[in-house]
Amino acid sequence: MKAMKIGNLNVSLPIIQGGMGVCVSLSGLAAAVANEGGIGVISAVGIGMTEPDYKKHFRESNKTALRKEIRKARLKSNGIIGVNIMMAVTDYEDLLKVAFEEKIDVVIVGAGLPLKKPDYLSENTETKFIPKVSSARAAKLIFRRWAEQYNRVPDAVIIEGPLAGGHLGFKKEDAIDSKISLSSIVKETVNEMDFFEQKYGIEIPVIAGGGIYTGKDMFEIMTAGAKGVIMGTRFVTTNECDVSEKFKQNYISCSKDDVTLISSPVGLPGRVLTNDFVKQIQQGKQKPINCAWKCLKTCDYKKSQFCIADALFNAAQGDFTNGFSFAGTKAYLAKEIISVKETISQIQQEYLQEKLCFDLVEV
Numbered sequence: 001m002k003a004m005k006i007g008n009l010n011v012s013l014p015i016i017q018g019g020m021g022v023c024v025s026l027s028g029l030a031a032a033v034a035n036e037g038g039i040g041v042i043s044a045v046g047i048g049m050t051e052p053d054y055k056k057h058f059r060e061s062n063k064t065a066l067r068k069e070i071r072k073a074r075l076k077s078n079g080i081i082g083v084n085i086m087m088a089v090t091d092y093e094d095l096l097k098v099a100f101e102e103k104i105d106v107v108i109v110g111a112g113l114p115l116k117k118p119d120y121l122s123e124n125t126e127t128k129f130i131p132k133v134s135s136a137r138a139a140k141l142i143f144r145r146w147a148e149q150y151n152r153v154p155d156a157v158i159i160e161g162p163l164a165g166g167h168l169g170f171k172k173e174d175a176i177d178s179k180i181s182l183s184s185i186v187k188e189t190v191n192e193m194d195f196f197e198q199k200y201g202i203e204i205p206v207i208a209g210g211g212i213y214t215g216k217d218m219f220e221i222m223t224a225g226a227k228g229v230i231m232g233t234r235f236v237t238t239n240e241c242d243v244s245e246k247f248k249q250n251y252i253s254c255s256k257d258d259v260t261l262i263s264s265p266v267g268l269p270g271r272v273l274t275n276d277f278v279k280q281i282q283q284g285k286q287k288p289i290n291c292a293w294k295c296l297k298t299c300d301y302k303k304s305q306f307c308i309a310d311a312l313f314n315a316a317q318g319d320f321t322n323g324f325s326f327a328g329t330k331a332y333l334a335k336e337i338i339s340v341k342e343t344i345s346q347i348q349q350e351y352l353q354e355k356l357c358f359d360l361v362e363v
């Protein structure tokens with residue numbers, strides 16, 4: 001596999017581990033992936049929920065926990081560590097500030113279009129800024145706005161297709177029976193980035209994700225022009241993933257049909273593993289809500305059917321009576337819980353096998 005360059009950052013293994021909230025990807029998983037040469041990502045969403053006084057001091061708890069997890073990851077790895085922050089959270093700016101203060105290597109922003117450059121991102125900042133979007137149009141909009149306003153552009157772009165786990169930038173109907181192909185969006189985005197690469201004399205890697213599970217998936221999407229991939233689902237069933245054992249086991253025992261969609265209070269569809277809780281919300285049942293604070297810009301607890309922060313946090317702790325897990329379409333491929341090292345070695349073997357077949361056909 002060819003290393004991926006993001007500005008002056010050399011990513012020897014072109015895999016970004018997707019940030020997974022709430023409290024699924026923390027320092028343990030991020031450090032393990034970084035140690036293998038990829039980018040390990042801590043998800044900042046709801047990260048303070050494990051702090052003892054979260055219900056009293058949520059903002060402070062989120063900041064404290066994020067700082068702690070970044071520092072823990074740094075102690076475990078000298079590799080590349082990133083933070084994923086959703087624009088949809090109320091404390092987006094606070095979390096960004098902590099990440100920059102801690103001199104994080106990479107910031108990935110999803111669930112919204114970061115049209116405004118963070119104030120902390122200056123000429124001298126080493127942190128790389130990467131928006132995660134779902135279309136070439138959205139990518140172009142961000143890059144054009146940055147070029148006009150700041151005479152610079154983000155360092156890379158992540159394109160996430162409709163097969164991903166978690167919140168999706170697609171309508172439910174497009175995500176269910178998707179005719180939208182990730183490789184087409186990747187090709188379109190590569191074309192759009194060409195203009196900005198020429199204008200600034202830089203390389204802007206397009207990184208693809210959503211249903212990339214095997215090395216074969218990875219090879220195929222890189223053949224379409226991606227310089228790297230983002231994988232979330234595949235890393236859940238690793239020893240180092242920071243989530244409960246029950247969460248991981250649910251991935252291993254699930255079938256293809258267990259992966260389904262819900263409408264999230266974030267205002268986007270979310271891909272999840274079904275259970276009784278999910279069936280009830282799909283049937284329109286109102287769940288009790290104890291809104292600790294308005295953690296999401298879009299969520300009005302008086303109108304919401306359930307509290308997604310609590311539901312995801314409960315599942316992360318192993319309580320599936322009061323919650324559910326996000327999962328990508330390929331979650332059913334998980335067979336065992338193994339180390340990140342073994343997982344990456346499997347992906348590399350699958351990739352090489354596919355490359356070999358491809359090269360043979362080309363000859």
Ligand SMILES: Cc1cc2nc3c(=O)[nH]c(=O)nc-3n(C[C@H](O)[C@H](O)[C@H](O)COP(=O)(O)O)c2cc1C
Nearest residue numbers: 018019020021110164165166210211232233326328
């Ligand atoms: C359990 C889980 C939690 C996730 N949480 C977040 C999150 O907090 N923020 C975010 O931007 N993306 C989140 N995602 C999406 C991942 O970062 C990544 O983009 C996605 O998993 C890639 O698709 P895949 O699941 O098919 O590998 C989550 C995905 C999963 C599976």
Ligand code: SF4
Nearest residue numbers: 291294295299307309
């Ligand atoms: S009800 Fe909505 S805003 Fe309140 S804590 Fe839950 S997810 Fe956050």
